[in-house]
Amino acid sequence: MDNVESKNNLETIIDESSNLSLNQIRRLLNKMSSSEIAHALESSPPKQRNLLFSLLKTEEEGDVLFELGEEIQQDLISSISNEELAEAVKELELDEIVDILQNLPEERMKKILSGMSQIDRKRIEVGLTFPENTAGGLLNTDVISVRPENSIEVVTTYLRGQKKLPENTDKIFVVNNENEYLGELTISNIITSNPSMIVREIMETT
Known part of the structure; x- marks a missing residue:
């Protein structure tokens, strides 16, 4: 046109x-x-x-x-309705979803998030904790994730091999082979844990 x-x-x-x-x-x-x-x-x-x-x-x-x-x-x-809104935003980029949802009443936001996949819900929840206009940079970057069977030594080596971590990274996600959310692993736990320990032993689940 x-x-x-x-x-x-x-x-x-x-x-x-x-x-x-x-x-x-x-x-x-x-x-x-x-x-x-x-x-x-x-x-x-x-x-x-x-x-x-x-x-x-x-x-x-x-x-x-x-x-x-x-x-x-x-x-x-x-x-x-909540259902229509959830359907309307489901194909948007995560930072765009955050931009729309961050001004909703908390109860309504929770209902919208409950209809999303666990991994998307967690990523959006992380984005919502940052000040307005800063979430986009976080969510446009690939979220760092590891498998539950990885050792802490493997995770540490992997993180050191990254050229740059997403800004404000204080945790990484634990996902299965289908990329489904299983839990979280804080950077502090990675640093203080025995390298021989397995991710599933120290990850936090919700």
């Missing part, structure tokens, strides 16, 4: 959506990027904004929510 057509679609959505049928609006939305849709939502009055958002496919909602400013983002999130 060229820039002229894109601009025309955006202007039509903002200025004329009240005169269009729902199908016409859907067709326009389908031609727009998530950032363009977000701009249209932010430029529309609340009633029109809610209508436009309701016409999006669930799989499109996450990308659009990420592009929105916090106030409008949270206002729209309050209008959808």
Whole structure:
């Protein structure tokens, strides 16, 4: 789509959506990027904004929510169910999910996280402990993980072989062969444990 057509679609959505049928609006939305849709939502009055958002496919909602400013983002999130929100964000990058979830009430956030895989839930929970705008750097880096059958000596050698550890690393994840979360291993435990010990002997489980 060229820039002229894109601009025309955006202007039509903002200025004329009240005169269009729902199908016409859907067709326009389908031609727009998530950032363009977000701009249209932010430029529309609340009633029109809610209508436009309701016409999006669930799989499109996450990308659009990420592009929105916090106030409008949270206002729209309050209008959808936990199940719909979880479905909307599931394909986003982890730092994008953190950006959306970090402003939710704690109880609602827990319900959203409960529907995710253990490894994703743990990674997001770690990201949520950092100040706003710092989680992205952590979550965009591959999370360091080890197997439960590894010895502490092997883990130490592995860590020393890394060119750089993710910033603020104080623990690593223990996962099985299917990359499913089993527990955590703190850096302090690695340093103070006998090298011959096995990860499963000292890892923390929740």
